[in-house]
Amino acid sequence: MEIHPTAVVSPGAELAEDVIIRPYSVIGPHVKIGSGSVIGPHAVIDGWTSIGARNQVFPFSTIGGPPQDLGYSGEETRLVLGDDNVIRENVTISRGTVNGGGVTVIGNRNLFMAYAHVAHDCKIGDRVILANATTLAGHVQIDDCAILGGMVAIHQFVRIGRYSFIGGMSGLRMDMPPFMLAFGAPAKLYGPNLVGLKRNGFSPEAIQLLKKSYRIIFRSGLSLKDAVEKIEQEVGMTPDVQHLVEFMQRRSKRGITRDSV
Numbered sequence: 001m002e003i004h005p006t007a008v009v010s011p012g013a014e015l016a017e018d019v020i021i022r023p024y025s026v027i028g029p030h031v032k033i034g035s036g037s038v039i040g041p042h043a044v045i046d047g048w049t050s051i052g053a054r055n056q057v058f059p060f061s062t063i064g065g066p067p068q069d070l071g072y073s074g075e076e077t078r079l080v081l082g083d084d085n086v087i088r089e090n091v092t093i094s095r096g097t098v099n100g101g102g103v104t105v106i107g108n109r110n111l112f113m114a115y116a117h118v119a120h121d122c123k124i125g126d127r128v129i130l131a132n133a134t135t136l137a138g139h140v141q142i143d144d145c146a147i148l149g150g151m152v153a154i155h156q157f158v159r160i161g162r163y164s165f166i167g168g169m170s171g172l173r174m175d176m177p178p179f180m181l182a183f184g185a186p187a188k189l190y191g192p193n194l195v196g197l198k199r200n201g202f203s204p205e206a207i208q209l210l211k212k213s214y215r216i217i218f219r220s221g222l223s224l225k226d227a228v229e230k231i232e233q234e235v236g237m238t239p240d241v242q243h244l245v246e247f248m249q250r251r252s253k254r255g256i257t258r259d260s261v
Contacts, residue, residue, distance in 0.1 A: 001016075012028075012030065023041045025045075033055075043061045047077070052082045061088075067119070079094070111128075113132045119138040129147045134149070140158050157254055164181070175247075179193055180193055182257055
């Protein structure tokens with residue numbers, strides 16, 4: 001274990017033997033940090049926070065701080081962070097609230113760029129990218145491989161589907177369907193995330209089926225029920241199409257982001 005003499009590490013903290021703590025960092029009494037993790041200078045990790053293996057926390061980040069919620073009264077709520085995440089400079093990630101389930105959960109291999117903020121009770125999957133100064137309100141759910149551009153703002157209780165892309169400086173106030181691209185304030189859909197799907201190894205056939213499904217759901221003028229029936233008849237329920245349909249059918253607190261035209 002390598003702990004710089006200027007760092008302040010509580011005796012109650014649990015650190016793996018090969019954790020590195022850089023100068024002037026502060027580690028609270030209820031923190032657990034897994035093997036291979038590096039905590040950069042001036043970082044603060046506090047609260048009931050569990051950090052997995054091989055995470056990198058860059059300078060001036062605050063991880064596991066109390067939620068920015070007026071109803072929070074110091075309860076024992078948690079932040080759970082997975083493995084291989086990169087948390088760049090000045091990122092803030094809050095732990096959960098009692099009313100929100102008590103825990104903020106972040107998966108594996110995510111990249112949070114400088115000044116990104118993850119609020120209380122958010123649920124983030126794997127391989128998600130939050131670009132610089134992206135802000136999540138409380139209770140946001142982001143599924144695997146979604147990318148949010150710089151200075152994007154997400155309303156509370158919004159769901160963001162897998163492999164979706166939200167362009168920089170957008171404001172998302174409704175749920176973002178998987179596999180799609182959106183931009184604007186408020187954000188609107190601009191069709192499937194073609195570049196992202198190709199980069200992630202989706203076959204031309206799979207992309208074509210998602211394009212057909214998108215046109216039926218968002219541009220045909222059909223009700224969702226009738227659109228699903230048409231997809232079953234004309235497209236077929238591949239796993240990706242099925243996932244898109246199920247996302248649309250799931251009950252939403254915020255509604256669904258719609259097409260740009």
